[in-house]
Amino acid sequence: MEETHIGWIGLGNMGIPMAEQLIKAGYQLSVYNRSQDKTETLTKLGASICSSPKKIFDNTDVVIIMVSDDEAIRHIFTNEQGLLNSKSSGKVIINMSTVSPAVSIEMAQMCREKGNFYLDAPVSGSVKQAETGTLVIMVGGEEKPYQSVKPILEKLGKLVMHIGDVGTGNNAKLAINSLLALYAQGLAETILFANDKGVKPEDLLNLINNAAIGNIFTKIKGDAILNDNFKAAFALKHIVKDLKLAQAEGLNSPLAQTALKTFTNAEEQFGEEDIISVVKAIKR
Numbered sequence: 001m002e003e004t005h006i007g008w009i010g011l012g013n014m015g016i017p018m019a020e021q022l023i024k025a026g027y028q029l030s031v032y033n034r035s036q037d038k039t040e041t042l043t044k045l046g047a048s049i050c051s052s053p054k055k056i057f058d059n060t061d062v063v064i065i066m067v068s069d070d071e072a073i074r075h076i077f078t079n080e081q082g083l084l085n086s087k088s089s090g091k092v093i094i095n096m097s098t099v100s101p102a103v104s105i106e107m108a109q110m111c112r113e114k115g116n117f118y119l120d121a122p123v124s125g126s127v128k129q130a131e132t133g134t135l136v137i138m139v140g141g142e143e144k145p146y147q148s149v150k151p152i153l154e155k156l157g158k159l160v161m162h163i164g165d166v167g168t169g170n171n172a173k174l175a176i177n178s179l180l181a182l183y184a185q186g187l188a189e190t191i192l193f194a195n196d197k198g199v200k201p202e203d204l205l206n207l208i209n210n211a212a213i214g215n216i217f218t219k220i221k222g223d224a225i226l227n228d229n230f231k232a233a234f235a236l237k238h239i240v241k242d243l244k245l246a247q248a249e250g251l252n253s254p255l256a257q258t259a260l261k262t263f264t265n266a267e268e269q270f271g272e273e274d275i276i277s278v279v280k281a282i283k284r
Helices: 015-024 036-043 053-059 070-078 101-113 127-132 143-153 168-196 201-209 216-226 236-248 254-270 275-283
Strands: 005-009 028-032 062-065 092-095 117-120 135-140 157-164
Touching: 005 015, 005 053, 015 028, 015 036, 015 127, 028 036, 028 053, 053 062, 062 143, 070 101, 092 101, 092 143, 101 117, 101 168, 117 143, 117 168, 127 135, 135 143, 135 168, 143 157, 157 168, 168 201, 168 216, 168 236, 168 254, 168 275, 201 216, 216 275, 236 254, 236 275, 254 275
Parallel strands: 005 028, 005 062, 062 092, 092 117, 135 157
Antiparallel strands: 117 135
């Protein structure tokens, strides 16, 4: 059994299966989530519940955060019961959320002032990869704390890479998610064009997935389109957030601007559905 006591904050679609991987690996886990109902799955597996981020930090060795955006991060760190109101020091906070490099740099500085360490460690992969511990994890921050928590991250991902200073992991994730948006829009437009010309979607996808341009994304999302299954593995509203973050970091290329416009226009009707529901927005 692992001796490190881990605190986990954020139990969404990704947070729950990722936390489960750590319990299965033998780690002692304490969890915090704003809505208590989402903690039930993990408490059944032996996790304990903390009533605030501050209590999580007081009672654990390493804290992992997996939430939706910059606003949530600032709240978790700085509110009255936030992480930074703890007097604990010498601990590592791993932020696995997809957020701006700016908020990581800001929180890292606050952590240093309290004698703690901050790593940004966003992930590439969806719910299935979270459930199987096969995510790709990109880490920004100091080398020493990274090495100390690398064994934990290796329980969550098939590839864990330290790629630079604080914020570098966030920039890498924004780059990857920008490509994800282009993949989704490209696949949607390709299927709709071919269908309009009399090529059945299932036939086109068979061709694509047996050609050099086929990949895991075209297989999974192609199947989703064929099965009319738009339940969110990665909600469309989140790609809008990520494209805006990438734009704020200077990604203003023609393709990126087009994708941002497409997904923003789709968000009102399809924001809660999966990213590939963009096919319905384009068709409309």
